[in-house]
Amino acid sequence: LQDTMTFGNLTANVGLRYDIQGGENLSTTVLANSAYPEILPAVSFAGGDIGFEWKSLTPRLGLTYAMGESRQTLLRASYSQFADQLGTGNGVAINPLYGATYAYFYYADRNGNGTADPGEVLTTPGPHNVSGNYDPRNGGLLISNGVSSSLDAPITDELLLGVEHALRPEFVVGVNLTYRLISDIIDNERLVFEGDPYSAGNIDQIGRKHRASDYQARTTTVTLPNGSTRTVTYYELRPGIVSRGGTFTENGDREQEFLGASLTFNKRLANRWMLRGNFSWQDWTWNVPQSEREDDTPLLGGGRDGDPVLQGSGTGSGAKGGVYINSNWSYSVNGLYQIAPDRPWGFNVAGNLTGREGYPIPYFRRLGRQGIPVPVQVELTDGPDEFRTDDINVFDARVEKEFTFSDFGLTLGVDVFNVLNENFVLQRRHQTNIAATNNVTEILSPRIFRLGARLSFR
Numbered sequence: 001l002q003d004t005m006t007f008g009n010l011t012a013n014v015g016l017r018y019d020i021q022g023g024e025n026l027s028t029t030v031l032a033n034s035a036y037p038e039i040l041p042a043v044s045f046a047g048g049d050i051g052f053e054w055k056s057l058t059p060r061l062g063l064t065y066a067m068g069e070s071r072q073t074l075l076r077a078s079y080s081q082f083a084d085q086l087g088t089g090n091g092v093a094i095n096p097l098y099g100a101t102y103a104y105f106y107y108a109d110r111n112g113n114g115t116a117d118p119g120e121v122l123t124t125p126g127p128h129n130v131s132g133n134y135d136p137r138n139g140g141l142l143i144s145n146g147v148s149s150s151l152d153a154p155i156t157d158e159l160l161l162g163v164e165h166a167l168r169p170e171f172v173v174g175v176n177l178t179y180r181l182i183s184d185i186i187d188n189e190r191l192v193f194e195g196d197p198y199s200a201g202n203i204d205q206i207g208r209k210h211r212a213s214d215y216q217a218r219t220t221t222v223t224l225p226n227g228s229t230r231t232v233t234y235y236e237l238r239p240g241i242v243s244r245g246g247t248f249t250e251n252g253d254r255e256q257e258f259l260g261a262s263l264t265f266n267k268r269l270a271n272r273w274m275l276r277g278n279f280s281w282q283d284w285t286w287n288v289p290q291s292e293r294e295d296d297t298p299l300l301g302g303g304r305d306g307d308p309v310l311q312g313s314g315t316g317s318g319a320k321g322g323v324y325i326n327s328n329w330s331y332s333v334n335g336l337y338q339i340a341p342d343r344p345w346g347f348n349v350a351g352n353l354t355g356r357e358g359y360p361i362p363y364f365r366r367l368g369r370q371g372i373p374v375p376v377q378v379e380l381t382d383g384p385d386e387f388r389t390d391d392i393n394v395f396d397a398r399v400e401k402e403f404t405f406s407d408f409g410l411t412l413g414v415d416v417f418n419v420l421n422e423n424f425v426l427q428r429r430h431q432t433n434i435a436a437t438n439n440v441t442e443i444l445s446p447r448i449f450r451l452g453a454r455l456s457f458r
Contacts, residue, residue: 002060009071013078015060021086021153022053025095035118039103039127041139050091052151056083076162083153090186093147093249096133101141103127103134129373132245136198144246146191146206152251157181170270178260187252190243190295192371197244209248212294214241222380224363225438226387234297234378237371245373255287256309272341277333284309284326300364300377301384308385310360323359323427326385330356350398358389363430363437380432392424394444409456414449421447 002015027047033040058081067073092098105127107116130136132144157180164174191207192214215235223229237243262280267273286303301310301324312324332354340346362384364377381387400413427442 009066011064013060013062017056017058017060017083019056019058019083019153020053021056023050023086023091024048025050025092025098028095028097030097030101036121039105039121039123039139040101043097043101043139043141045095045097045141051094051147052149054083054086054151054153056153056155058083058155072166074162074164076160076164078158078160080158082156082158084155086153090151090249093145093188093247094143096141096143096145099133100131101134102131103136103139104129130244132373135203137203142203144191144206144244146246146248148248148250150251151186151249152184154182154184154186154251157183170268172266174264176260176262176264178258180256180258182256182258184251185254185256186249187254187292188247188249189252190372191246191248192237192241192243194240195242197242206246206248207243210237210241210243210294212296214238215295218369220365220367220378222365222432224380224387224432230380232298232365232378232380234367234369235295236369239370242371243373252292253289254292254303256284256303257287258282258284258309267335269336272338273336275333275335277331279329279331281329283328297369297376298379300362300379302379304383307383308360310362310384324362324384326360327357330354347399347401350400352396352398353393354396355391355393358391359426360385361387361389361428361430363387363432365432377431389425389428392422392426392444394422394424395419407458409458411454411456413452413454415452417448417450418445419447 001017002013005012005014025045025047027045029044030042032042060078060080062078062080063076065075067075105116106122107120108122109115110120111117126136127134133142135142159179160176162174162176164172166172190210192210193202193205193207196202197207214237216238217233217235219231219233221229221231260280260282262278264276264278266276286305286307286309288303288305298304301312303309308326308328310324310326332352334350334352336348336350338346338348363380365380366375367378368375395418397416397419398413400411403410403412422444423446424444425440425442426444427440429436429439429441431437
């Protein structure tokens with residue numbers, strides 16, 4: 001529900017949005033493993049409701065004020081709330097067939113071919129590790145996860161302030177400020193058991209949520225690629241407390257806070273030239289209260305209090321460790337100049353200069369921990385952005401010639417990307433204790449020429 005109202009030089013946009021989001025896990029059947037049906041038999045999941053429903057009422061308010069009779073200066077302010085969209089990953093918390101089902105066994109390679117052939121798998125005394133949805137009693141499905149029935153959509157509160165001023169009719173400069181607070185972030189709290197999680201009294205339960213008192217500290221010393229050594233403290237479950245990998249999905253108390261500022265300018269095409277650009281700064285950090293620090297292990301990309309928020313793919317990425325994106329500053333300036341536009345041989349030249357801070361290199365090490373079945377990626381630096389790739393500045397250029405005919409136009413152009421042929425390092429392998437630590441995995445593309453033609457019809 002939204003409306004726009006005007007009162008003299010003031011324009012107000014007022015709105016209210018209501019969302020209902022829910023879902024269902026459909027019934028699923030998976031065939032038995034063809035080589036070892038006795039270990040991974042056929043299983044079925046009856047399906048059902050996802051266990052929660054999101055209902056969100058979010059306001060919108062925008063104000064624009066034009067100062068003076070000439071209205072050369074515009075003031076803008078807005079406050080909005082946004083509810084996250086429900087994704088599949090949040091709807092499958094209690095679906096035991098969404099993730100992989102596996103069981104690890106040792107085998108005796110009797111024929112020496114390096115493969116676990118039928119008859120070589122040592123099924124006695126049983127698997128030494130299984131997924132949380134694997135029932136060791138019969139190879140069937142096991143429910144190890146839970147979800148809060150009051151789970152709500154994460155909410156983003158956003159406040160925008162801006163001012164634009166026309167220095168000339170064709171030249172406008174502006175300043176924009178942004179503040180965002182993301183709350184009700186979804187957490188997957190570890191579920192643990194006191195004693196054997198596969199005992200008769202525990203196997204049909206999901207356990208309880210972990211507490212800080214369930215953990216004990218451990219340390220490891222590592223050497224980083226620059227030769228410095230670090231002693232890192234991580235946490236594992238104390239004796240008698242065990243997890244089988246299950247989690248409880250709920251809204252946590254962690255928050256993300258974003259502060260941003262940008263300076264913009266736009267000179268529209270007049271007097272044969274145009275120019276526009278922006279310079280931006282941002283600070284996007286985690287706010288993590290003590291209540292959310294049960295397991296205080298510095299996980300890669302996990303977010304400690306005050307750490308910058310990293311965007312990218314960090315989980316399940318093996319030795320590569322994923323790609324993490326976070327730049328505190330960036331800029332872009334581009335312009336065009338018309339050379340002799342009133343002459344038959346006239347043409348246009350254009351350029352684009354962009355730059356940003358280098359991306360973080362959050363060095364990490366994979367560690368197994370007592371009582372927790374899945375190894376984790378432990379961050380080894382004082383902060384995820386302690387080390388970064390070099391800052392990047394890239395210049396692109398273009399030359400074009402326009403031809404006009406009676407009923408169509410033709411534009412021929414030559415683009416040159418990375419004119420200076422820079423070879424900035426974009427990504428490095430940031431897992432330690434492997435031979436490829438700190439190897440370059442991606443660089444900026446070299447200088448590229450592109451020839452193009454564009455037809456336009458009247």
